[in-house]
Amino acid sequence: MPNDTDPRRALIADLFAESRQANENALAANQAGLIAAADRILASCNAGGHVLACGNGGSAGDAQHFASELVNRFERNRRALPAMGLVSESSTLTAIANDAGYQAVFSRQVEAFGRPGDILMAISTSGQSASVVEAIRAAHAHDMTVLALTGRDGGTMATRLGPEDIELRVADPVTARIQEIHLLFIHCICRLIEDRIASED
Ligand SMILES: O=C(CO)[C@@H](O)[C@H](O)[C@H](O)[C@H](O)COP(=O)(O)O
Numbered sequence: 428m429p430n431d432t433d434p435r436r437a438l439i440a441d442l443f444a445e446s447r448q449a450n451e452n453a454l455a456a457n458q459a460g461l462i463a464a465a466d467r468i469l470a471s472c473n474a475g476g477h478v479l480a481c482g483n484g485g486s487a488g489d490a491q492h493f494a495s496e497l498v499n500r501f502e503r504n505r506r507a508l509p510a511m512g513l514v515s516e517s518s519t520l521t522a523i524a525n526d527a528g529y530q531a532v533f534s535r536q537v538e539a540f541g542r543p544g545d546i547l548m549a550i551s552t553s554g555q556s557a558s559v560v561e562a563i564r565a566a567h568a569h570d571m572t573v574l575a576l577t578g579r580d581g582g583t584m585a586t587r588l589g590p591e592d593i594e595l596r597v598a599d600p601v602t603a604r605i606q607e608i609h610l611l612f613i614h615c616i617c618r619l620i621e622d623r624i625a626s627e628d
């Protein structure tokens with residue numbers, strides 16, 4: 428067992444402190460956006476729309492995580508909501524990357540599945556991933572709304588959003604801290620959606 432003087436304890440305490448700070452900073456900047464995001468997703472689903480979610484690396488995990496919580500459940504039993512991650516169909520992903528280039532892996536699927544009124548959840552900590560930026564372009568071409576989870580200064584993604592889109596940004600320079608808050612965003616949205624469904628039933 429590490430003893431009380433193990434210097435790694437200080438590192439761990441620093442990481443926790445950084446995460447708390449990022450968490451605090453993100454609250455005021457995103458409270459209204461989180462409510463708008465939950466309302467928009469529910470309105471889209473109630474009108475027959477779907478949520479498509481994408482991102483790379485840790486953000487691919489977030490995309491799947493969010494889709495599973497909408498389709499199945501977060502904290503309450505309620506009707507299923509139609510959502511899918513665009514990150515896990517390996518034959519589709521590898522074929523698109525192989526034939527058209529990696530930047531097309533999500534946009535091609537948006538072209539295949541996206542319909543007017545659907546929502547693209549586009550997740551990137553840098554806001555710079557070309558595959559996610561391309562997915563936003565494809566979503567707009569299909570009259571979809573974009574819910575962008577970004578970090579730092581929002582990157583290229585922030586410059587590609589339209590007036591109807593929603594950006595939830597963690598203005599922190601560290602990828603891991605941004606990811607930690609993105610997951611909190613996702614859980615807040617799920618909670619807001621489930622509370623609204625429960626209050627309307
Ligand atoms: O999870 C991590 C780092 O915590 C990595 O896998 C990270 O997600 C990858 O480097 C991604 O490719 C970063 O992409 P992005 O967030 O800048 O769009």
Ligand SMILES: [Zn+2]
Pocket residue numbers: 485603606
């Ligand atoms: Zn990670």
